Amino acid sequence: ELKVEQNPLFLSMQEGKNYTIYCNYSTTSDRLYWYRQDPGKSLESLFVLLSNGAVKQEGRLMASLDTKARLSTLHITAAVHDLSATYFCAVERTPPLVFGKGTRLSVIA
């Protein structure tokens, strides 16, 4: 059974600081996704990582994938308040996605 573990589950960080969210998964998979969810809203796709060593960046967010370690990271650079949200990683298990528990990020001044 595929398990996806995210940590931390809660993260409070100051504006301007950097931090990393980790996503570990238990079995091999084809794709890894990162999503953002704002309160009361559905999921917004951030990144799709397809291969070992994949790195994608969008603004202050950068995601990477190490399939050998079964680990993905979401790095936040110089956080701003607008990044406050819950971030989920999800791993594709032919075919549905299995989600991590999410990381609730709060960026404070």
Add this chain to the structure above:
Amino acid sequence: GAVVSQHPSWVICKSGTSVKIECRSLDFQATTMFWYRQFPKQSLMLMATSNEGSKATYEQGVEKDKFLINHASLTLSTLTVTSAHPEDSSFYICSAKSGASGALHFGNGTRLTVT
């Protein structure tokens, strides 16, 4: 980009009634659609997988007679919560997998409140 329309966005119903939620892929054909449920401050839990023209596959612990799923066409899947109870109150999200690209797209979710 590909759009998945989910309707209604929110619904309030009384205990014992049934509620139907629609999930439509607007500009692509979805060979497979997925239904998730999300309780407050929790992750998304897969309820069932539906393929066009065949019976849905339910995850363990999900009552198939309570959560009726129909995937009658390549662009429409419906979830009917039958005889709803307050514990069914949740945020329901559908997603659709494009048959052409394999990409997965999420609907905007439906907030169900059962009183």
